[in-house]
Amino acid sequence: MFLKGIFSNKKVLAACAIAVVITICAIVVPIAVVNSYDDAQPKTFAGRDVLNMVPLIDGHNDLPFSIYLVEKNLINNFNLDSNLKQHPVWSGVNTSHTDLPRLRQGKLGAQFWVAYVRCADTQYKDAVARTLEQIDVTKRIIRKYPNDLKYVHSADGIMEAYGEKKLASLIAVEGGHSIDSRLAVLRLYYELGVRYMTLTHSCNQPWADASPVDETQPEEPPAQLNNLSPWGRNVIWEMNRLGMMIDISHVSYGVMSDVLRYSRAPVIFSHSSAHAVHEHHRNVQDDILRQLEAKRGIVMVNFYPLFVGGNTIDDVVKHLNHIRSITGVDHIGLGGDYNGVATTPEGLEDVSKYPDLFDMLAEGTLRSGEKFTPWTEDDLKQLAGLNLLRVFREVEHIRDSLVDEEPFEDLIPYEEYERAGVADQPCMTDINIHKN
Numbered sequence: 482m483f484l485k486g487i488f489s490n491k492k493v494l495a496a497c498a499i500a501v502v503i504t505i506c507a508i509v510v511p512i513a514v515v516n517s518y519d520d521a522q523p524k525t526f527a528g529r530d531v532l533n534m535v536p537l538i539d540g541h542n543d544l545p546f547s548i549y550l551v552e553k554n555l556i557n558n559f560n561l562d563s564n565l566k567q568h569p570v571w572s573g574v575n576t577s578h579t580d581l582p583r584l585r586q587g588k589l590g591a592q593f594w595v596a597y598v599r600c601a602d603t604q605y606k607d608a609v610a611r612t613l614e615q616i617d618v619t620k621r622i623i624r625k626y627p628n629d630l631k632y633v634h635s636a637d638g639i640m641e642a643y644g645e646k647k648l649a650s651l652i653a654v655e656g657g658h659s660i661d662s663r664l665a666v667l668r669l670y671y672e673l674g675v676r677y678m679t680l681t682h683s684c685n686q687p688w689a690d691a692s693p694v695d696e697t698q699p700e701e702p703p704a705q706l707n708n709l710s711p712w713g714r715n716v717i718w719e720m721n722r723l724g725m726m727i728d729i730s731h732v733s734y735g736v737m738s739d740v741l742r743y744s745r746a747p748v749i750f751s752h753s754s755a756h757a758v759h760e761h762h763r764n765v766q767d768d769i770l771r772q773l774e775a776k777r778g779i780v781m782v783n784f785y786p787l788f789v790g791g792n793t794i795d796d797v798v799k800h801l802n803h804i805r806s807i808t809g810v811d812h813i814g815l816g817g818d819y820n821g822v823a824t825t826p827e828g829l830e831d832v833s834k835y836p837d838l839f840d841m842l843a844e845g846t847l848r849s850g851e852k853f854t855p856w857t858e859d860d861l862k863q864l865a866g867l868n869l870l871r872v873f874r875e876v877e878h879i880r881d882s883l884v885d886e887e888p889f890e891d892l893i894p895y896e897e898y899e900r901a902g903v904a905d906q907p908c909m910t911d912i913n914i915h916k917n
């Protein structure tokens with residue numbers, strides 16, 4: 482009766498109808514708005530805009546080695562603030578991908594400049610002195626362009642330089658041969674501003690194997706499969722104590738695994754790509770990527786076509802997407818390897834091209850037309866620099882927590898030289914003190 486009475490009242494029925502319409506609108510309209518927002522989201526920003534919000538930090542550039550090869554480190558008459566593509570000598574150098582105009586175009590916020598000397602000819606000889614020369618020439622280049630480059634050695638320093646619209650310039654050493662198995666040299670590199678060291682280049686160290694050992698075929702003579710030696714662990718722990726990031730690009734699979742086990746801080750790959758996308762010993766296997774994630778580290782993707790397994794920007798994006806699928810976006814960065822390689826991918830020819838890569842990732846479309854899940858603005862901020870900054874800050878934090886720890890004083894044992902087949906070193910004057 483009561484209901485009948487109500488529904489017989491036309492005014493009440495009209496009110497009910499309005500309420501139903503309002504309710505439906507309240508549910509449907511927001512869904513429609515969200516859907517149209519979702520559809521439009523990839524187009525609400527250009528990927529490159531992210532580089533105005535956070536610093537783009539590249540993990541690996543070999544410009545100092547190019548300056549050694551081309552200019553013999555004599556830089557007073559060398560002008561980095563010019564278009565080197567039009568320079569009579571540099572234009573003919575196939576490893577020349579960097580100058581100040583192109584760095585500005587590429588919207589770089591921070592660069593790790595690499596002090597590198599070839600292990601094949603300097604190991605057990607003048608590697609330490611030659612590495613010092615590369616650190617020196619890097620510092621001189623930075624000082625030569627104070628309006629564009631700012632020497633920094635901390636995560637805060639990167640942000641300061643970024644705030645001043647200068648390229649934060651950091652120093653790295655590529656290859657453990659540059660410490661000549663001496664922790665004293667490692668400590669002094671830290672004092673000179675070196676903030677990561679790659680444990681090997683392509684040669685084995687007495688205390689760590691390089692990635693080519695993973696390529697040895699069964700019928701070939703046995704490679705040095707020592708992984709990380711007992712003394713090598715001291716190198717890792719001393720780097721943790723100093724606050725120097727450990728770079729495991731270039732090392733063997735066994736060394737990657739050992740370092741991920743023993744390091745007390747997150748570690749980096751400064752310039753390596755994904756093994757599952759292209760099987761090359763310089764690339765990182767999926768199980769290592771998972772351990773890297775657990776260790777809160779970062780892999781900075783290398784663009785070199787030989788490692789990427791293709792010669793276009795699309796091929797690089799496939800590596801980025803694969804690593805994202807394994808580790809998520811919190812463990813990826815960029816380490817282009819410019820000036821360290823003789824060929825670069827179409828679309829990423831030199832340091833000026835990073836913004837194109839960010840645009841492509843935000844669009845979610847390869848040049849081939851193939852689609853992939855677009856990277857969001859937040860994803861791209863992580864990729865550009867926030868991930869590296871997080872790792873760097875964590876390494877600094879662990880350094881600060883270890884302030885009361887004594888330095889590691891161990892000499893590398895003679896047996897480790899013997900096992901590596903390098904106990905007979907004509908250039909070493911004190912080999913006997915390494916014997917018990």
Ligand SMILES: [Zn+2]
Binds near residue numbers: 655731821
């Ligand atoms: Zn390298």
